[in-house]
Amino acid sequence: MIEEFNFETCKNDVYPLTDIVEDVITKSGIKEGMCIVHIPHTTAGLCITSKWDEADFTDIKSEMRRIVPTRVDFYHQFDTPEDAAGHIKSILIGSTLQIIIKDGKALLGSSQGIYFLEFDGPRSRMCYVKTYQC
Amino acid sequence: MKREDFNNAMVQNVYDVPDLLIEQCAKIEKDARLVISTPEIFDLTRILITGCGDSYAAALAMKPALEYLTGIPTEVILTVDLARYTPAELLARKHGTTLVLAVSNSGAVARVAEAIKRAGNYGCLTVAVTGNKESKLAKAAKKVVPLSIPRFVSGNGVRSYLVSMLSLLIIAIRLGEVRGRYTMETTQHYLDAICAYSMAFKKSLNELDMQMFEIAKRNASKELFDFIGSGGNYGTAWFSQAKMIEATGEWATYADTESWLHLNCFLKHLSRKFTIIYASSKGPELSRSLEVISAISEMKEELYVITDGKSLKVPSQVAVIVIPECEQQWLWPLLNYLPVSLLAGYLCELKGEAYGRGGRDNWQACGTTKWLTDSEIHIL
Numbered sequence: 001m002i003e004e005f006n007f008e009t010c011k012n013d014v015y016p017l018t019d020i021v022e023d024v025i026t027k028s029g030i031k032e033g034m035c036i037v038h039i040p041h042t043t044a045g046l047c048i049t050s051k052w053d054e055a056d057f058t059d060i061k062s063e064m065r066r067i068v069p070t071r072v073d074f075y076h077q078f079d080t081p082e083d084a085a086g087h088i089k090s091i092l093i094g095s096t097l098q099i100i101i102k103d104g105k106a107l108l109g110s111s112q113g114i115y116f117l118e119f120d121g122p123r124s125r126m127c128y129v130k131t132y133q134c
Numbered sequence: 135m136k137r138e139d140f141n142n143a144m145v146q147n148v149y150d151v152p153d154l155l156i157e158q159c160a161k162i163e164k165d166a167r168l169v170i171s172t173p174e175i176f177d178l179t180r181i182l183i184t185g186c187g188d189s190y191a192a193a194l195a196m197k198p199a200l201e202y203l204t205g206i207p208t209e210v211i212l213t214v215d216l217a218r219y220t221p222a223e224l225l226a227r228k229h230g231t232t233l234v235l236a237v238s239n240s241g242a243v244a245r246v247a248e249a250i251k252r253a254g255n256y257g258c259l260t261v262a263v264t265g266n267k268e269s270k271l272a273k274a275a276k277k278v279v280p281l282s283i284p285r286f287v288s289g290n291g292v293r294s295y296l297v298s299m300l301s302l303l304i305i306a307i308r309l310g311e312v313r314g315r316y317t318m319e320t321t322q323h324y325l326d327a328i329c330a331y332s333m334a335f336k337k338s339l340n341e342l343d344m345q346m347f348e349i350a351k352r353n354a355s356k357e358l359f360d361f362i363g364s365g366g367n368y369g370t371a372w373f374s375q376a377k378m379i380e381a382t383g384e385w386a387t388y389a390d391t392e393s394w395l396h397l398n399c400f401l402k403h404l405s406r407k408f409t410i411i412y413a414s415s416k417g418p419e420l421s422r423s424l425e426v427i428s429a430i431s432e433m434k435e436e437l438y439v440i441t442d443g444k445s446l447k448v449p450s451q452v453a454v455i456v457i458p459e460c461e462q463q464w465l466w467p468l469l470n471y472l473p474v475s476l477l478a479g480y481l482c483e484l485k486g487e488a489y490g491r492g493g494r495d496n497w498q499a500c501g502t503t504k505w506l507t508d509s510e511i512h513i514l
Contacts, residue, residue, distance in 0.1 A: 073173055077168060077172045078167065078168065079318060080172075081172055121317065122317060123317065124319070
């Protein structure tokens with residue numbers, strides 16, 4: 001079964017998904033296996049990063065803007081410049097994560113958290129979580 | 135006297151408007167989307183809208199929406215002013231670009247083409263919104279937003295007026311979206327709100343039609359029609375007087391709420407006069423509209439208030455015509471012209487008139503469009 005979650009983001013939000021993913025793993029009863037987290041969006045990304053200091057999120061957002069500034073001369077003009085920049089940020093970060101399940105838990109380091117990076121917003125967003133034993 | 139016996143082209147057009155709006159909304163959004171590039175949109179520092187007749191009214195009606203959505207100073211300019219009077223140094227910009235929008239379904243009006251050609255010569259980004267890509271206007275403009283309005287019985291501009299307003303509105307929504315003033319979801323929300331407003335009007339049309347027919351019967355002998363509105367409703371007031379002149383041949387005038395108390399209040403022959411004020415319950419001018427309503431009431435002049443406010447507090451002798459509300463008050467002019475379009479159609483029938491006097495007798499000269507299309511063009 002694939003679990004679906006819906007949530008609302010703010011502009012350039014960093015939305016935590018760790019609890020959601022861990023909850024799915026616990027409910028699955030799987031002791032050893034894999035968990036796939038996927039977002040069906042082109043102006044957002046999924047990442048694992050440090051969860052202790054929120055200033056880290058500001059750094060990530062700031063660096064993403066530095067690497068891919070919103071410009072008016074993108075070739076993609078069907079939508080907005082924010083949207084065009086969001087597409088590029090999205091492919092740099094990626095939209096799918098694989099997490100190992102060990103001892104019935106997500107194999108994450110003590111500092112690691114799973115986050116949804118919003119490169120647009122505010123938007124209605126969703127993510128899918130699938131676990132399987134192996 | 136049965137309403138059905140006075141069915142007419144304007145009424146038929148009014149009934150077609152809600153569905154037309156929804157169909158055209160999707161179409162214009164698609165066709166206008168890539169006409170102005172992102173760099174061009176970000177370079178804009180001023181918007182001028184020009185047009186003649188109903189197109190001029192459409193510009194007035196949508197001006198507040200354009201300013202709200204784009205955040206760019208917007209002016210509605212008479213075509214003859216843009217063509218002949220505006221100093222060239224005011225058209226050429228040192229910083230940024232002026233966007234000049236001209237709406238004309240036929241694209242054949244000489245003065246509009248002349249104005250657009252001149253504005254383009256002085257560096258303005260000129261965009262023609264027209265149903266004829268081969269027209270004078272389309273050829274004079276740097277860019278074209280194509281219109282395609284399905285054929286229908288000619289109804290004195292009731293349908294083309296809607297499409298003129300809608301095209302300006304959709305261009306404005308796009309400009310604001312690209313400039314990052316709101317998200318793509320908000321854009322979709324605005325487009326949905328336009329369609330929801332249309333659906334609400336569709337549901338209320340039959341009742342509104344009956345009400346307007348009764349008002350037409352009671353006022354069939356009236357000879358002077360006075361329309362009042364501010365903000366976007368000033369455009370509705372302009373369009374209303376135009377339809378009344380075209381449909382009935384009677385004298386008609388229009389004013390904003392402020393000007394009415396400065397001038398139109400001195401008109402005489404009150405018993406032969408019919409006055410309508412547009413009072414949006416969400417409009418920033420509501421307090422002034424209510425003052426005008428009180429003043430007209432004190433003058434013992436017959437007054438009709440067209441409003442979206444079911445609980446609007448007006449003196450008891452004032453008649454109220456309640457029409458659907460919409461989420462954003464700047465959308466209201468998009469359909470609030472329909473009651474008077476019904477009224478004008480019925481008054482035309484009740485007075486035994488023909489639109490534009492049927493282009494007969496003294497009116498034969500203006501029964502064709504030659505004075506509009508064949509005018510000598512001077513590019514100054």
